[in-house]
Amino acid sequence: MIVLNVFLVGFLIVCAIAVERTKDLLSAVIIFSAYSLIMSVLWLLLKSPDVALTEAAIGAGVTAILFIAVIARTERMES
Amino acid sequence: MDDIILRTISRLIIPFIEIYGVFIILHGHVSPGGGFSGGAILGTSLILYTLVFGVEKAQKKFSHKVSDIAESGGILWFILIGLVGIFVTGYFLTNINAGFPIGEPGLLLSAGMIPLLMIGIGIKVASTMITLFHTVIEEAHHGSA
Amino acid sequence: MKKSVILLIFFALFILLVSSLFTMPIENSVFAPSYNATTRYYIENSVRETGAINLVAALITDYRAFDTLGETVVLFTSIVAVVSILRVSKKTKGV
Numbered sequence: 001m002i003v004l005n006v007f008l009v010g011f012l013i014v015c016a017i018a019v020e021r022t023k024d025l026l027s028a029v030i031i032f033s034a035y036s037l038i039m040s041v042l043w044l045l046l047k048s049p050d051v052a053l054t055e056a057a058i059g060a061g062v063t064a065i066l067f068i069a070v071i072a073r074t075e076r077m078e079s
Numbered sequence: 080m081d082d083i084i085l086r087t088i089s090r091l092i093i094p095f096i097e098i099y100g101v102f103i104i105l106h107g108h109v110s111p112g113g114g115f116s117g118g119a120i121l122g123t124s125l126i127l128y129t130l131v132f133g134v135e136k137a138q139k140k141f142s143h144k145v146s147d148i149a150e151s152g153g154i155l156w157f158i159l160i161g162l163v164g165i166f167v168t169g170y171f172l173t174n175i176n177a178g179f180p181i182g183e184p185g186l187l188l189s190a191g192m193i194p195l196l197m198i199g200i201g202i203k204v205a206s207t208m209i210t211l212f213h214t215v216i217e218e219a220h221h222g223s224a
Numbered sequence: 225m226k227k228s229v230i231l232l233i234f235f236a237l238f239i240l241l242v243s244s245l246f247t248m249p250i251e252n253s254v255f256a257p258s259y260n261a262t263t264r265y266y267i268e269n270s271v272r273e274t275g276a277i278n279l280v281a282a283l284i285t286d287y288r289a290f291d292t293l294g295e296t297v298v299l300f301t302s303i304v305a306v307v308s309i310l311r312v313s314k315k316t317k318g319v
Contacts (some may be wrong), residue, residue, distance in 0.1 A: 004211035050110035050280050053103070062208050065126055069215045108276035113284070143311070152301060154296050161293070172289040174274055181275040190276035196285045200296060207299050214310045 003043060004050045012038050023078045036060040089131045096124040104201035108190040114200025115217070122208025129209075134217050146210045147199065153203030160192050 015035040036059030043052035099136030104117035129137040164173030249256045276282040
């Protein structure tokens with residue numbers, strides 16, 4: 001179990017750095033969505049299913065869709 | 080997006096997502112979940128409907144008027160439940176002392192005002208998600224710019 | 225020069241934070257600082273006082289219900305701000 005935890009936290013850090021480094025905002029939103037899914041699995045491993053449910057629905061679903069809707073109205077590339 | 084596969088699959092799957100959301104809201108005091116997560120799932124199902132069938136058809140299902148009523152109704156329902164406590168005991172948002180039936184712990188009809196409050200929060204969160212998405216999408220759809 | 229100083233400061237901070245990690249109590253420990261009298265009171269009395277077997281639901285909608293009302297007001301305020309700026313109505317359609 002602890003190996004899985006360490007692997008997930010490592011993936012989380014990689015995702016967080018990748019979101020900050022990418023110039024393409026659409027890719028950044030999708031990486032951020034992956035970050036939220038990993039975070040949801042981590043909440044489940046920390047024995048809090050309530051937060052995991054909310055994180056999966058809001059973090060990976062609604063936030064990504066709202067960001068994509070805003071990107072569709074503005075520019076895709078970071079200047 | 081006019082795609083027959085997408086339309087057929089989402090017509091099949093959207094009722095199940097909505098039933099799951101309602102289940103999570105109503106069972107908030109018995110199993111993990113509650114108003115926020117269930118409302119977010121309900122909102123996501125209607126966002127999927129908007130993405131597949133377009134804004135015009137979704138506006139017929141969830142118009143501006145319904146959105147206004149749900150937005151203010153959710154929060155007014157919450158305050159109304161709290162005011163019952165004020166009139167009976169003198170304290171805002173009182174559960175058992177205000178006379179809400181507690182029932183047997185573990186059953187669906189138990190825990191006094193908690194399921195009622197969960198329904199209010201669920202309506203509020205779901206309509207917030209849908210209204211936010213519709214408002215951002217619709218101006219891009221028939222905006223003048 | 226400036227960059228290396230910043231890097232050094234961040235590295236020192238990193239070492240400090242990681243070293244404090246080893247003094248934390250292990251998971252589910254009785255000696256963890258978050259397990260105090262308040263937690264014990266909720267675990268022992270929440271079913272009797274609220275009737276909900278989900279402790280989280282009992283906390284956010286009974287003991288801390290006023291907090292939840294505040295969260296709902298925050299959602300309401302945000303949606304009012306967004307709608308008042310962005311909504312397309314019949315009056316403003318041609319603008």
